[in-house]
Amino acid sequence: MKCPFCETNDTRVIDSRPTEEGHAIRRRRECDNCGKRFTTYEKVEEVFFMVIKKDGSREAFDRSKVLNGILKACEKRPVPIADIEKIVNDIERGLNNMMEKEIESKVIGEVIMEHLKELDEVAYVRFASVYRQFTDVNTFAAEIEKLLKSGKEKK
Secondary structure (H helix, E strand, O other), X not given: OOOXXXXXXXXXXXXXXXEHHHOEEEEEEEEOOOOOEEEEEEEOOOOOXXXXXXXXXXXXXXXXXXXXXXXXXXXXXXXXXXXXXXHHHHXXXXXXXXXXXXXXXXXXXXHHHHHHHXXXXXXXXXXXXHHOOOOOHHHHHHHHHHHHHHHHHHO
16 A cells, blocks of 8 residues: 555555444554554445436446435534434445446435434435425425324324
């Protein structure tokens, strides 16, 4: 592995440990040339798939878009970043397990909303308001009413 500081190929692993529930390995490395340390991650290469957007265009799945959408919905909420990372990992794993070459963006949006509903109801409503493009207060209120009904049914 090339050192990110001095670009020498002489680096060695000084510590390895599993992360992401065993789906990746975190390695601490040290450069033999400059002595600086850095971290690398090793994970299984996921199946590549395309996302079919609402307008019919296609683009490669981008995990960071899912993460950013969830982070935005959870902004200023008491949601630990570890929980957000776990949800993003679960979503990505679930989509890969579908073994489809193309997945519609609405499927991805619905999966995200299901996870957010369990994580934080306010984050769920925030995400839903953007994802479903709420146009007025009545649409917003109707979504909250559905959420309240589903919460009562669970109890």
